[in-house]
Amino acid sequence: MARCQLKAMALLAGILICMGVATQAAQAALHRISVQRAPNFKRTHKNIVAERDFVQQKYRLNTANGYPVEPLSNYDNFQYYGNISIGTPAQYFLVQFDTGSSNLWVPASNCSSTACLDHQTYNLSQSSTFAANGTPFSITYGTGSVSGFLAADNVGFAGLTVQGQTFGAVTTEQGTNFVDAYFDGILGMGFPALAADGVTPTFQNLVSQGLVQSPVFSFFLRDNGSTVNYGGELILGGSDPSLYVGGLTYTNVIQAEYWKFQTDYIKIGSTIVSTYDAAIADTGTSLIIAPLAEYTLIAALFNANSDGLFQCTSLSSVPDLVIVINAVEFRIPAKYYIIQEGDYCALSIQSINQDFWIMGDVFLGRFYTEFDVGNQRLGFAPVNSADSLRGTALWKILVVVLPCGMWKLMN
Structure with a gap:
């Protein structure tokens, strides 16, 4: 019996080592950025109606200037946002990662609007990698508008840096809705055909510059959790099976x-x-x-x-x-x-x-949602809501593998 127990323990150790190596290899190709949500959020009928009105503007094109119309939600709405950097040295911003639009924009340092004063702004004179573009940039909202000019600079997130990304540097923000937003701007993750001015979206540049192993990104969004601001993850380069249940x-x-x-x-x-x-x-x-x-x-x-x-x-x-x-x-x-x-x-x-x-x-x-750019498809699976996501996935495998291995050793 002692010999069988030792063999079982050795088998378990081997399984854990092999799984660890395999998991590390699989995860190495993924690049993660945590997304936050507005603290103390409670959905109410009032902000449901407000959000509906914002979305109505987002899905109508401004035919006067050809720019897409997008909403920037107020702080009561249940939106997810995360950190990016622009420029050299890095200037940091909170942006909403939005699969319903395709442009990146942040406030510029010469914006004097009240909303700009309360948010991080981009100072082109402090970046050695800034490149001028000068094309006017404007987006209209249900409760206001933003306008400015297009610029190009290095954009970093999830440990990756896109060289020469074109984005909107906003110099005017009209409308009180922008003042209380928890994030500074928007990073669109839709397809290039949706982008204003023919700008190549950030993720497509990640792919073309060889920064991700696979032309895929995925979202794990938590609607509940022990950490107030933790909203989940945006994963670049693939999907993490430990974050969902079953197959996509x-x-x-x-x-x-x-x-x-x-x-x-x-x-x-x-x-x-x-x-x-x-x-x-x-x-x-x-x-x-x-x-x-x-x-x-x-x-x-x-x-x-x-x-x-x-x-x-x-x-x-x-x-x-x-x-x-x-x-x-x-x-x-x-x-x-x-x-x-x-x-x-x-x-x-x-x-x-x-x-x-x-x-x-x-x-x-x-x-859990996988956005497969290369194959132009979406993958869906129920989120894994366990407190210890990766640990849960590990024990599911052990529950199946370990008894089989011990039975073979003991017979």
């Missing part, structure tokens, strides 16, 4: 501007509310946005008004929202798509009268 369900992008894909159907309980509708995976939106006809049907199920507000007593009997993608069900429990405030509830599903769905953080916070 892939679906092709049907329009390489936004990250647009096709759903099979969407239902609440036994009621099918959508069939074969297109949807966009958008990390820059906190809600789920439905086409108007589908939203009207959903609102009728709950007897909700046009803002998604209805009387309620409990969510315990409310069915899941089920989104079927490539024949796989992705379930969102009621507590994630409905908020309760006293005797009233509010849907975190809204409408901006578009003909496609927008899957924001209500969806993406429940499902």
Whole structure:
């Protein structure tokens, strides 16, 4: 028996060593950047309506100047943001990593707007790698606008540095919505066709400059956690299987501007509310946005008004929202798509009268998402919500492998 125990212990040690080597090799190709979320966030009916109005502007093009319209959410909205650097020596900024747009912009040092004074600004005269461009840059929002000029400089994040990235240096921010934002600007991660002025997006430059092993990035967004500000991770160069459960369900992008894909159907309980509708995976939106006809049907199920507000007593009997993608069900429990405030509830599903769905953080916070640029596809899997993510993945394997090994040794 002692000999068998020693053999078992040796087998376990070997398994751990091999797994450690394999894990290190797999992780070496990945580059991570932690994303934060606004502290003390609590979703309310008021900021649901505000976010809906912002998204309505984002998905309409400003036909007067050809620039995409994007929202910068106020501090109450449930957005994710992280650190980047621009210039040499590095100047640091918090940006929202937004898969629903394709341009990078931050405030410039010569911006005198109130919002600029409260945020980090880019000083081109202090960067030895700055390159002038001079093309005017402007983006319009539902509650204001930003404008400035295009510049080029080195941009770093997740331990990588893109050489000569073109971005917007903002000199004017109009609208009170910018003042209280926790982040300074936006880093768009959509496709090049969506970018203003033909600017190559940051991730595409990461790929073309050989900085990532694979043309893939992925998001793990936490909607709950023991650390208040920890919002998850943006991973460049691939995916981390320890952060999700099971395998990824892939679906092709049907329009390489936004990250647009096709759903099979969407239902609440036994009621099918959508069939074969297109949807966009958008990390820059906190809600789920439905086409108007589908939203009207959903609102009728709950007897909700046009803002998604209805009387309620409990969510315990409310069915899941089920989104079927490539024949796989992705379930969102009621507590994630409905908020309760006293005797009233509010849907975190809204409408901006578009003909496609927008899957924001209500969806993406429940499902790990891989954005495969090279193959123009998306992969989804339920997030691993265990406290010790990588440890959990390790023990799942040990539970299977170790008994088999010990049985062989002892027989």
